[in-house]
Amino acid sequence: MSVPADGTTNPGYARTPRTTPTRYKDRATWEQEAIHAILDSTYLCHLGFVADGAPVVLPTIYARVGSRLYIHGSTGSRPLRGARGDQGLPVCVTVTLVDALVLTKSAFNHSINFRSVVAHGTAHQVTDPEELGIALDALVDQTVPGRSAEVRPANAKELAATAVIRLDLDEVSAKTREDGANDDPDDLDLPHWAGVIPVTSGFGTPVPAGSTTVPLPAHVRDLTR
């Protein structure tokens, strides 16, 4: 439990030295609800691990199920090798959403409005077929909600070929910036344009494959409208 500045008590993740930022501390939160909301807003993460003493960062997809992340290992088998043993694989999973570019009258004060989550911990490979099935469905539904119920589920052979690692959320924090241009007082009268440029993201018109004989299903329509 963390205690926010307003004195109320919200369920929160543990605060540790490495989830406590050294700068802009007011942008950080450990509150579960805030962290889960960011994690539920996208499906792409960057998975960091150490290989031969050096850092490796790979993009991949994830799904949140409660206080657990399932992370797809198909970007390469390297992370999975480490996660197979009992010791697991120390990882850092980072999720970032950019909301706006913030333009100021000085080069120095330019900024970005964003929401990000950084989770530290030890990941383990999912080997139980039942949990693998749940994880694979969750990965499909994290990208397209409702999709997993309307496709052919994975068979035993596919589950055996699916590489998923599990990270229990414990040492995790979020950072957000949601603000306008913060110019120095001395710069405010400069004849430059300052302001906020929203960054937008969405989906284009779905393009059916040649094999598709059914109309656009609700789960695709809901995602893209």
Next chain:
Amino acid sequence: MSVPADGTTNPGYARTPRTTPTRYKDRATWEQEAIHAILDSTYLCHLGFVADGAPVVLPTIYARVGSRLYIHGSTGSRPLRGARGDQGLPVCVTVTLVDALVLTKSAFNHSINFRSVVAHGTAHQVTDPEELGIALDALVDQTVPGRSAEVRPANAKELAATAVIRLDLDEVSAKTREDGANDDPDDLDLPHWAGVIPVTSGFGTPVPAGSTTVPLPAHVRDLTR
């Protein structure tokens, strides 16, 4: 120099074990032009480094200047501490663009069309004021091309407070998927929707700050139209 399959010789980055994927090798390239094109398409990277033996991945902005990346260190001072010494800081810098969700009739074959670059190397903190000025301008222009010439440049005090690390591109590769739904032949007749959902990104209407007295400049208009 790498030699593509068509026998021509294109300038390419060095191919090493860790820039050679273990899966989907046909999606990888080491060609400079392809890698630079991806790096020039966005401004957000995920910076990985090792702290106390554990991986850390932080989102930040970068700029490409020739075969060099400048990476903003303001997400926290931790990476910079390591990059200050002569030895530098081993890093992995990853840039990812998602182009489409690829929906198949089986859960297992779902995929994502993407472009990504992964760069490995040793980063060094930029300390020379002239280079810092170049780097800060490049960071501003990577997000909003042409912007740096139309703002107040950083002064000496701001440059001293600017944390930028430099990574020379050397051990770097790109991976891309640009394809439709690849269903198993046995699944093609299933009554599910398969196809590609384009992922779009762009900018909304710029919102001027209260201090802005000038019309929307061309560099903002060009970005957002």
